[in-house]
Structure formats: structure tokens, C-alpha cells
Amino acid sequence: MTLSLNLVVGFGGLLSLCHAVFYGIGAYATTLLMLKAGFGFVTSVISAVLITGTFSLAIGVPALRFRGDPFVLVTLGFQTIIFTIMYNWIGLTRGPYGIPGIPRPSIAGYQITTLPEYLFLTYIFLVMVAIIIVVIYKSPFGMALKALRDDEMAAEGLGKSPFYFFLAAFVIAGMIASIAGSLYATYVTYIDPTSFTLDESIFLLVILLVGGAGNLKGPIVGTIFMILLPEALRFLGLPDTVAPNVRQILYGLVIVILMFFRPQGIAGEFKLK
Amino acid sequence: MTLLAQLLLNALCNAATYSLLAIGFGLFYRSLRFFNIGFGAVYVVTSYAVITASQALGLPLFVSIPSGLIFAGLVSVLMDKLIFHPLDKHGSSSGVLLVASLGIYIAIINLIALIFGNEIKILSKGMEPSYSLGSLIITRIQIIQILVGWLTTILFWLAIRKNTLIKAIWAMGKVPELIRALGLPYNQMRAIVFFLSALFAGLASIATSFDVGFDPHVGMGALLTGAVAVIVGGVDIYWGWICGASLIAFLQAIGVWLFSAKWNELITFALLIITLLLRPHGIFSQKRRAEEK
Numbered sequence: 421m422t423l424s425l426n427l428v429v430g431f432g433g434l435l436s437l438c439h440a441v442f443y444g445i446g447a448y449a450t451t452l453l454m455l456k457a458g459f460g461f462v463t464s465v466i467s468a469v470l471i472t473g474t475f476s477l478a479i480g481v482p483a484l485r486f487r488g489d490p491f492v493l494v495t496l497g498f499q500t501i502i503f504t505i506m507y508n509w510i511g512l513t514r515g516p517y518g519i520p521g522i523p524r525p526s527i528a529g530y531q532i533t534t535l536p537e538y539l540f541l542t543y544i545f546l547v548m549v550a551i552i553i554v555v556i557y558k559s560p561f562g563m564a565l566k567a568l569r570d571d572e573m574a575a576e577g578l579g580k581s582p583f584y585f586f587l588a589a590f591v592i593a594g595m596i597a598s599i600a601g602s603l604y605a606t607y608v609t610y611i612d613p614t615s616f617t618l619d620e621s622i623f624l625l626v627i628l629l630v631g632g633a634g635n636l637k638g639p640i641v642g643t644i645f646m647i648l649l650p651e652a653l654r655f656l657g658l659p660d661t662v663a664p665n666v667r668q669i670l671y672g673l674v675i676v677i678l679m680f681f682r683p684q685g686i687a688g689e690f691k692l693k
Numbered sequence: 694m695t696l697l698a699q700l701l702l703n704a705l706c707n708a709a710t711y712s713l714l715a716i717g718f719g720l721f722y723r724s725l726r727f728f729n730i731g732f733g734a735v736y737v738v739t740s741y742a743v744i745t746a747s748q749a750l751g752l753p754l755f756v757s758i759p760s761g762l763i764f765a766g767l768v769s770v771l772m773d774k775l776i777f778h779p780l781d782k783h784g785s786s787s788g789v790l791l792v793a794s795l796g797i798y799i800a801i802i803n804l805i806a807l808i809f810g811n812e813i814k815i816l817s818k819g820m821e822p823s824y825s826l827g828s829l830i831i832t833r834i835q836i837i838q839i840l841v842g843w844l845t846t847i848l849f850w851l852a853i854r855k856n857t858l859i860k861a862i863w864a865m866g867k868v869p870e871l872i873r874a875l876g877l878p879y880n881q882m883r884a885i886v887f888f889l890s891a892l893f894a895g896l897a898s899i900a901t902s903f904d905v906g907f908d909p910h911v912g913m914g915a916l917l918t919g920a921v922a923v924i925v926g927g928v929d930i931y932w933g934w935i936c937g938a939s940l941i942a943f944l945q946a947i948g949v950w951l952f953s954a955k956w957n958e959l960i961t962f963a964l965l966i967i968t969l970l971l972r973p974h975g976i977f978s979q980k981r982r983a984e985e986k
Contacts, residue, residue: 435791448889452801468786481971482966482970485969485970485973486781486969486973488787488788489728489746489787489791490924490969490973492728492791493920493924493965493969494965494966494969496917496962497962497963497965498966500828500917500958500959500961500962501712501959501962501966503957503959503962504955504956504959507955508955508956518945543920618913622795626795629792655964662807665803665804665806665807666803666807668799668800669799669800669803669807670801671797671800672795672797672798672799672800672801672803673796673800674796675792675793675795675796675799676776676793676796678796678798678801679780679785679789679792679793680783680793683785683789
């Protein structure tokens with residue numbers, strides 16, 4: 421998910437706060453297709469990707485008329501709006517009750533049931549997505565995005581249309597997040613809206629800011645760091661009642677300190693402008 | 694019909710509180726031009742400061758409320774002195790300041806949750822006395838909300854027109870370099886902006902906390918309401934903020950009347966997005982030439 425958000429934030433230079441909803445739409449679409457329409461796993465994933473792509477197109481078109489603060493607010497707005505719909509449209513999503521009993525994936529007749537099998541499946545997807553992403557990062561498309569990020573007017577002068585490039589990045593990012601959503605739904609076999617909140621979107625953004633954005637290493641470093649940080653904090657031996665809050669406090673302070681000393685993150689190349 | 698009238702009366706109270714939030718947010722957004730998520734933290738700090746003063750220390754309300762407000766004001770000024778002003782001097786952009794403010798927000802509200810716990814607290818004890826206006830009901834705290842909200846709004850407007858320092862703060866956003874060139878005390882003015890902003894947030898917070906209670910996480914919602922009100926009304930127009938706040942309150946009332954309260958947040962953000970698409974400078978702003986932006 422961070423590799424895809426990197427396309428929008430690192431390469432595009434736009435702080436998007438609605439990535440979690442693409443994750444969520446992917447999860448819900450896959451679930452509803454598998455449970456209500458009886459689609460198989462692979463068909464559901466592909467359909468979910470297309471559905472999410474449509475949503476990201478619909479969100480991207482209005483959002484990308486702005487840059488900077490208004491863009492952040494519009495994406496935040498869509499995050500809230502779609503989350504509210506996910507939470508309250510009980511007829512479709514069962515809202516806070518969630519949807520249990522999601523079947524585990526079955527690919528070409530092979531049913532995935534154990535954890536190692538699942539891990540293997542996830543890593544295959546990760547590798548496939550990573551290859552696609554690397555190709556995009558290094559392609560003329562990726563270069564054009566970086567040019568637009570660094571100096572939009574100059575890049576536009578050279579003939580790169582900001583709107584179409586940013587929109588393409590936004591939609592591709594959304595579609596990849598959808599795959600993560602499909603994997604999540606079939607792994608946990610239960611989904612509810614609380615996995616797809618604004619906090620989740622903020623977390624993804626923070627991973628990119630901490631690890632660095634705009635290149636390949638950054639998101640990977642960031643993800644590893646942010647996932648391992650709570651585990652490392654376990655060694656402090658804090659009582660369970662205070663541990664989550666302390667973790668969050670440290671997380672907040674890390675962000676502030678980072679902005680002072682290394683706004684490009686640990687391994688990134690994009691400095692927040 | 695009575696339901697709608699009751700909802701509109703509630704909207705009047707909400708508009709008063711939202712106006713306070715809008716002024717608090719607008720003060721630094723207009724004068725210092727960055728989105729400060731720490732505002733949400735200050736909002737929450739005020740209520741916890743008041744409840745500590747009144748329940749833990751046993752102070753009477755007329756002492757604990759001002760103490761809470763002043764404490765929140767100091768926290769706000771401290772945030773600026775330690776974080777935002779240094780980053781600003783460093784040459785950091787508004788994006789960096791936004792992220793830093795997010796960091797300090799997360800740190801502060803989790804500190805509060807650590808000390809006080811996550812459950813909802815309420816400042817008043819027992820049921821609020823209520824009064825009938827014909828077939829409508831209004832509680833005492835709602836009356837206070839309306840009075841405090843609208844009175845403060847008008848008083849501040851007068852301050853902008855009459856008081857030189859506040860006028861200078863008002864003008865700060867356009868050409869900050871000119872402040873120093875004119876020999877005005879920039880550092881003190883920044884501190885005043887943050888202190889005043891906290892006072893407005895605090896008043897709104899206390900008013901709401903007496904009414905429906907609070908928990909460590911209500912700050913984000915308050916911040917976003919204030920932000921939407923300011924952006925919808927127009928960043929540079931005081932009465933625009935008030936109209937923006939009232940519009941949100943009014944639309945939410947209609948939303949509750951037609952559907953239910955659970956769509957309130959969606960209504961606020963839908964208003965934001967529609968306004969940004971149709972009138973990106975805000976409903977009451979004039980379109981400016983590119984050089985003026």
C-alpha cells in the first residue's frame with residue numbers, strides 16, 4: 421500500500437489522505453462479490469480492482485483541481501464521506517457489524533488454508549505489484565511525475581499535462597491499494613469499517629514521511645520501521661494499559677523530530693515542500 | 694414541524710459554538726497561513742484542564758474555567774515557540790508544518806488518554822435545567838452557548854476594527870515581512886495569535902463539554918468543523934467564517950430532519966468539496982488576480 425501511495429505522494433508530491441478508502445473499497449468489493457455473487461477469488465480481485473479504479477477516478481477528478489492544502493482537505497473529505505457511507509449504509513456493508521465468514525482464497529482449484537500458504541500468496545502478489553511499480557517508477561511516466569512534482573509550471577511548459585499524469589498516478593495507486601484490501605479481507609475472513617479510517621490513511625502517509633518517499637527504498641524502509649517500532653517498544657516492558665498510548669506518543673514525537681531534522685525521511689528523496 | 698423548529702433552534706446553538714471554532718482556526722490560518730492540527734489538541738486540553746481544576750482540585754467553576762482557558766492558551770503558545778516558529782524560521786513549507794502539527798496532536802492527545810483514560814467525561818453533573826419556548830425546549834447550557842458564542846464573535850469583530858495590535862494581526866497574513874519592517878513585534882504577535890486561537894477553541898470546548906461531554910479524540914472533529922467553516926466562508930472574511938459555521942450547523946439540522954444524525958460528518962465534508970469545486974475562494978470571497986494570491 422505504501423508503494424502505491426508513494427506514486428501519489430513521493431512521485432506526485434501530493435499529500436493524499438484517502439488511501440485507506442481504496443483499501444476498504446477493495447476489501448468490501450471482493451467480499452461482497454465472493455459472498456453475494458459467488459465469484460471466485462481471482463475474479464473478485466480483478467473486479468474489485470476495476471471498481472476501486474472507478475472510485476479513484478471519481479475522487480481524483482475533483483481533487484486534482486487543487487494542490488497543496490486544499491488537495492489534502494478534499495482527500496480528507498472523501499475519506500470521511502466514504503467511511504461514513506461504509507459505516508452507515510447497513511443494507512450494503514452491514515456497517516459496524518461487519519461481514520464475517522469471508523472464504524479463504526482458492527486459486528485454480530487450490531484452496532489456501534494455512535498461514536504459510538497465505539504468506540506465500542501475499543508475497544507473490546507483493547512481488548508482482550513491486551515489479552509493476554518499479555517499472556512505473558523508472559518509466560518516462562514516473563520521470564514526468566517527478567518533474568511535475570518538482571516544478572509544475574516548468575514541466576507543463578514542456579508539454580506534460582499535470583492533471584492527466586496526476587490522475588493516472590492516483591488511479592493506479594488506488595487500484596493497487598484495492599489488491600491489498602482483497603488480501604486483507606480473505607486473510608482475516610471478517611471486515612468492518614474500523615480498519616479503513618482516517619487514522620489508517622494518516623498511518624500510511626506517516627510511513628512514507630518517516631521512511632522517505634519518491635524512490636523505491638523509502639516506502640520499504642518506512643513500512644519495516646513502523647511495523648517493527650511497536651514490537652521494539654515491547655521490550656521496554658510497559659504495562660499493557662499504557663503501552664498503546666506510549667507507542668502513539670512516541671510515534672507523534674518521531675514525526676515532529678523528523679520534520680526538524682530530516683523532512684525527507686530516512687531513505688527518501690522527496691522533501692515535503 | 695415542531696421537530697424542524699427544534700432542530701433549527703439546536704442549529705442556532707451549534708452555529709454559535711462552530712463560529713468560535715471557526716474564529717479560532719481562522720486566526721492562525723489567516724495570519725500564519727498554515728493548517729495547524731495542534732488546534733484540535735488545544736481544544737481537548739482545555740476541557741481536561743477545566744475538569745482537573747474543578748474535580749481534582751475542587752476549585753469553583755468561575756476559577757477553573759478561566760484557569761483551563763489560560764492553561765490551554767499557554768500550551769498553544771508553547772507549541773508555537775518550540776515547534777512551529779523554529780520550523781518557520783528554518784524555511785519550512787506549510788506541508789512540513791502541517792505534518793509537524795499532526796505529530797504534536799498525536800503526542801498530546803495520547804498523553805491525555807494516558808493520564809485520564811479514553812472514556813467520555815462530562816463537565817456538568819446531573820441533568821441540565823431546561824426551559825420551554827412554546828413547544829420548543831432549550832437547555833440552560835444551550836442558552837449559554839448562544840450567548841457566549843455570539844457575544845464573543847461580535848466583541849472580537851469590534852476588536853479587529855478598533856484595536857491596532859489586533860488589526861495588525863489581522864493583516865499579518867498578507868505580507869508577514871512588512872510586520873518587522875514596520876517595527877511591530879512579530880514574535881509577540883505570533884504568541885497572541887496562538888493564545889487567542891486557543892481561547893476560542895477552549896470556549897467552544899467547554900461549552901460542548903458541559904452539554905455532551907468529551908473524550909481525548911474529539912479534537913479532530915472540532916478542528917475539521919472550524920477548518921471547513923473558514924474555507925467555505927472565505928479565508929479572509931470574518932463574517933464569512935461565521936456564515937460558514939452557521940451554514941454547517943443549518944445543513945446538519947436539515948440532515949438530521951431528513952435522514953439522521955449519523956450523516957453529519959458527511960454533510961460537512963460534502964459542503965467543503967462542493968464549495969471548493971464551485972467557488973474555491975470561499976462563498977463570500979472575491980475572485981482575485983493571480984498576482985494577488
